[in-house]
Structures are given as structure tokens and as C-alpha cells.
Amino acid sequence: MNEFTQKTAYSELAKKYYPEALESLVNFIKINSVNDESTVSDDKPFGQGVRDALDYVGNLAIKLGFNVDWCDHYCTEISYGEGELIDIYAHADVVPVSKDWIHEPFGAQIEGDNMYGRGTSDDKGPAIAALYALKLLKDEGKLEGFKVRMVVGGNEELGSRCLEHYFNVMHKPYPKYGFTPDGDFPLIYAEKAICTYTHTFEIPGLANPFEWGDALNIVLADASITLDDISTEKLEQARYIYLENYPQANIKIEGHTVTFKGKASHGSLPWFGSNAGLHLLNYIARLRHIPELRSLFHLYHHGDGKRFGGDYKSDNFTDSSYCIGKIKYDGEKLTFYVNMRLPETINPQDACDNVAEKMGGEVKLLSSSEALVIDPKSDMVRVLMDAYQKETHDYTSKPLAIGGGTYAKESKNTLAFGSAFPGRDNRIHDNEEYISLDDFYNSIAIYAHGIVNLAKLVKKA
Template sequence: MANVYMDKIEAFVRANEENVIRDIKRLVDIPSVAGTPEPGAPNGAGPAAALKEALALAGEMGLATGEFEGHMGWAELPGSTDKQIATITHMDVVPAGNGWTGDPFNMRVQDGWLIGRGVADDKGPGVLCLYALKFLKENNVPLKYSVRALLGTSEETGMEDIDRYLAGNRAPDFCFSPDAEFPVCNGEKGHFRADLVSPVCGGQVLAFEGGVAFNAVPDRAAALVRAEGLLPAENITLEPGEEAGTVWVRGWGKSGHAAMPEGTRNAIGLVVDYLLANKVGNEAETAYFEVLHKLHASTDGSALGIAADDGLFTPLTVIGGTMKMENGRMLQSVDSRFPTNTTGEAIRDTLTALCGSAAAVENVGIAVPFYIAADAAPIRALIDTYNEVTGENAEPFTMGGGTYARHFPLAVSFGPERQDLQLPEFAGPMHGANEGAKIEHLMQALKIYILALVRLQEIDL
């Protein structure tokens, strides 16, 4: 059945390119970083506003819409059975952070690319899913299984939205999440999150701040210290503090996603190493910074003693995402993505032993890895669709990123990013400054998603 629609899919994608760009901008221009819960907006006004606009867009397409307690919304087409296929994307985004060359919440088009927070993660893909349902509806594609395009509001801050949704709604029989890379990701590493918390040190460090999200490598950080005679260093600048004898030590790094830290430079680590090298800090502060030095010394966990590689997933990664000071205590967030030959509990215990009395390991969160066999029928349907459209001979892969897929009985992540994507100088990665998405790739992804939803109707679930 799928091949019958190829010409219509091609025509639909060509005809709707400008509409897709317009509608992605409608969503990207809404700042939807998590905020203070409000009535009807459990994840803050921004995510709620973006969800409302996405549902309005779906309604304009003639799709039936619904929402669950402000956590999750959806557009839907009915099928002839009680089984359901779903896509799931999210309308919330990580904070903009620094280093942008334009307004992150005013999407712009540049040399065939969309630039703005959420164009790739995950508002652009969310719009593609709605257009895929629009095609199914306009072309009266017979549906054995209902198709629901789920739209979340707290993917970047713990995915409580999907937990709430699944507590009150049945899980789809198969789901894919366009929140990663093509071709098909059929496994995700485990996820460890915690804070390394110092004692109240009462020393030379008066303030420390850095990072915008626990799952992003920070490109800048700053510590206010009481010290004299400090000199600038590579990637370090100095500014006088308001109080005599104080100075702001500022680190300048390179941002990126916590799951893909290769090529990044962590600004918190730069400041920590500078303070250690210049002997800024009392005994307690120095002991704490020695722990942080090991955290930032490598992104594979080797300096911490938690490195792991199972041959199925890529090796363990670990980064420090945010740094702050509360009530005289410094808090460094830790984000690790781990393969199957270690556990979150093992990482916690190793960090606890390493910290000793220098820091406490607090606010621990753990998600286990998941993996679905590459020869499962829905997985083959997706990979075959991708290969047919692209002319490639790709196979499923595993990754360190965390998506909604891990919350469902049978789900994977499915594009639209590309593992070999070469970013132009003016565009950045997901979670980074100048987040970019190539229009040509988005439109090809739309073609893939439409064909995949048609092909999934042909298999037994």
C-alpha cells in the first residue's frame, strides 16, 4: 500500500515546504522553557503556550485534538481497530543560554537553515508529525490503527509529562519519537543525574555560577573570589568585584549536548582548574574543587573511575552541567549516560566514595538502559522506509541521548537529525547556541514520516 502513495507524498512535501517553515516559526517564537507551575500549566506558562499553539495548528489542519491535564496534548486520526500508533515530540525547550548571534526565540532562515531554539529539538519535528497526519487525512489513507501525534511539555526537565499521561491513558502499541538522529535508534543508554554538594566552606569563594541546564555542557561560568594578584589565562578573564579585594573569574568554553560532549569545552571546569592552579580557596574549597577537577578532566568518566563500554552502546559519558551556590554550599550537577555493563547505583557509590567528606552526592536520579531487537517488525518498517527514501543501506543504532521512547513498552527514536551532519559556521547543535536545522533535511524527514506511518499500517502489532 505504501508505494501507491509515493507520488502524492512527493507532491505534498513540495507543496507544503513554506507552510512547514511558517508553522515551525509559530512555535519557535514562543519561549517555552520550563517555568513556575500555574493552573492549567503544570510546567509553566511557556510550555503551555507552545502546546496551545501546536494544538491550534492541528485544529487548522482539520485534525481532532485533545489534552491531558496540561501535561500532554495530541492530534489524532481514528483507525478501524482499537490499536494505536503514535509519534511523540515535545514543545518545551532548554534555556537559550549564551553565545547566540540573534534572538533565539525569533526564528530566522539563513542559507537554507532554520535558526532558533527548538528548530531541531523538538518543535521542528513536532510540526513534521502534524503535517504527516494532515497528509493521511487529506488523502483518505485507510487506517487499521489509529494514529496519534503526542506533544509533551516537560521532556527537557524529567519527562514527568509522559509519566502523568501514561497513568491516565493506555500506551500506544508502537511509538516513535522524532527527537534524535536517523536512521533508527533502537536503544538508549542509562541516565544518571545527581548534584555534588560542598559543605559550607566559609572561604575565599563568595559566589559560583555556570550553565543553563543539567544536560548541556556550559560555555561560560564565573566565580566571585576574594583574592589578589590573579592574572588572566587561556579561556579565563578577570573582572573586579564590587567589594574591594574581590574578583570575578570567568571561564569561556564551548557548549553542546550532554550525551555528545566530544568537541565541547566545559567552562565550569576551566574556572575550577584556574582556582586550583592559583591556590584560591581554603582547605574545604580546595578539597571540593579537587573532586570537580576529576569530574571535568574527561568526559568518559575515567578520571572518576566510572568509565564503561559494553560494545553495544557507545562508551559512558559524563559532564557537569550547572553550578550554583545556595546558603554557602556549592552545587555541581552531574549528568552521565551509561551502557549496560554498569549501573546508576554503581556510579552513585563510586562518586560517594570518591567525594569522601569533600562533597555529598545528593538528588540522585537513575533511568536504566533500554534496547529493542533490530529485527522487530516495526523497527524493520522504519529502517526500510528510511533506506528507501534516502537510497542508503543503514542499520539501527544505539545512543546516549534520552528520549520519550524509553517510557513505552515498544518505542524507538527516529530522526530527524543526522549522525554525519556538518553544521555551517552560523548554526549550532541541539542545546547549543544558534541551534540549527537544515530545511532540505526536514522536508526529507517529512517524506520519511508520512511513508513510515503508512507502512506501519501494513504490519501486525
């Protein structure tokens, strides 16, 4: 038990589902469901691992007595009942893992109250908690008078093509109310606009071509390069000088190969990470005397935009963010791939124009999603807050406005409701991601209560 564990009617009902829910989560985590281009086909649009994960959760739902639509294998729709729609959106895909895990990233190892593994918190653990909340309500006869759908997607981490297919190709209807367990408790009423742009500079002779980084929404944590034209003595000397200026940097030199180890962090919070790619470019800039590169390091590496006038704010948001998740060099041009998150009042193209004006180079906006803001005084916010507060007795925590993007943006009348509890750092997108089992179990009761409260709104309308 932890500080959020309370004895309530729903928590007592949920207890009998704990062993089965835990077993289901272990099996789910053991599926490596990173999007895999090498195994993509018509019936595996996001690769074999994602297909296996979507199949697993669908077959589990059938076993639990729900209806399933496989949705062309873009997502798995789990449903029950008839009438006005209440939706839940979770995802089965996960971000890539590094070699720096202590626990097996797809091993679902349990130590004390914690289960370690990629997806335990983002988003397989919350998905299983929500599914067993539905099972509880079905068994108690509380899924009557409305239709509930739980849609488990396969591409949330790389653009949400799963829900785009669900709504725009399959033309599935939008819900009256919906939530996604892909954020924080108590709930998230506002999310920043999420944009991607490239920032390109012509820098011939920098090095041989290279490409660093796997995902745009994670701070680039590993970067390596071979500099055959520079003596090992000079490389070591430069390393010594660099560590004098940046004592926290992790630099390794083997022969002519230089490797920087940074710290991964979620794209919405780049200031909690350390960008290995930017550090390595800064190191090279000192060796090759390229002041432009040194300037880019100082402008970008904090990730908050303050050094180039990009730290926008609004009534709902106190900051903006710029995460470089990928860096590519073709022998002539150096390109940063930047995940930018902005308040609802800022036009993404204007923000890109500011970057180009202040830093030079060519800036191209690749994609953008609108910010999401739901009235914090709305009925939906009120009843979900009521469910959270009554299940946890936490009357202090307030509705949140965040930089992270959730599935809520892909639907309508939808917000993020859990599953990270206040004060928790579950290392989402980082090494050693985990979930507290007490938090996992508590979420079942909270989601059950929340669905019942939303159902009351539906029936009242």
C-alpha cells in the same frame, strides 16, 4: 536539494505542504517555550510559554482536521482514526538560551537553506514535520484501519513530567508501535540509562555563595564570581598563568569579578563542550591553594569517567558520560549536579558508589531511568529502516545506540526515528541551533512512509 533528497512518491506528495509547514514552523519557533517556574499555575503546569506552544500546535492540528485532547495542559494529544494505536511523541518545550546567539533565538530567521532558532531541531521542527506527514496521509486516505496519536509534551527537557501525567494520571493506553522524532536518522534502537546525582564537598571559605547553570543536561557554559579579598593584580597574574596551562580558556576579569566562558554541549556528549564552572573552580583552587578542587577538575572535566574508573561499556554502548550542568556553593558546601549516562549493564547506585570511593565527598543518587534496548532485528526496526532507506537512498547508515535520552523511554514499544540526518550537527542545546530546510522537508516524506509501514504491521497482526 541535498544528498538525502530523492524523488519518491511520498516526497512528491509532500511538496504541496512545504509552504504551509514552513509558515507553521516559523510561528512555532517564535514562541519562547522554556519552562518558566515564575508563571506556573494549575492550567499552566510548565509556565506561560510552554502553555502557549502547546495551545499553538493543538489549534493548528484542529485547523488541519485532527482531534485534540488538551491533557490538562501537560501535553497536547492530536489523534485520528480508530483501532490499534500508533503513536508519535514530540515536545514543545525547549532548553534556555544564552546571550551569545548571533541570530535571534526565537526569531526563526532563514539564511540560505537554514532556519535558526531554539527548537528548530529539538524538537519543534521535527514535530511540525511529523504533523504534516499525518496531514498528507489523512488527505490521501491512508489513516484508515488504525488510530494514530501524536502527543506533543511540555516538559521533556526537565524530566518528562508531561508524559508521566499522560500515562500515569490520565491512564492513556500505550501503543502497539510508536516513534519519536527526537533523535537521529536512520533510527535509534538503544539509549543509555540517564541518572542524576549530587556530589558534595565541605570547602569552607571558598567564596561567597553562588549558583551556576540552568539545566543539568547541558555542559555549564558560563560562570562568574567576585573575589573581593584578592587584589586585581593577583587575579590578572593568575589569569596569565592559567592561560599558559589552558590556552583555549576564555577568561575575563573586570575589577574583582572573574568570568569564564565555556562551550555548551549536550549532556550525552560532554567531551564536546568546555565546562566554565569547572574551569573557574580550578582557577580559584590555584589562587587559594585547594588541591582537592584541582583534583576534581582533572577527574571530571573530560566527562568520560576514565580518570576515576567510571568508563563503563557494554555490547551496545562504547562509553559512559558525566555532565556537570549545575554547581552550587552555600558558603560551606560545594555541590556538583551531575547528569550521568550509563550502559544497560550498569547499576546506577554502583556507579555512584564508585564516584564516592574514587573521589571522596558525599554522592546522592537523585533519579535514574532505565536504559532502552530494542532488538535491532525486530519488525518495527525493519520497517522503519525500510522507510528511511527508500526515501533517502541511504543504505549505508546503520541503526544507532546513543547516550542521549529521547521520549522513547517514556512509552512502550517505541524508538527514536530521526530527525537529525547522518553527519549533521544542528547545535542542539547550543547557541545558533538550526535546521536545514531540505532536511525538514525530507522528514515529512520519511515520516509519512514510516507511519504507513507501521500501519501494515498493525493490520497484519
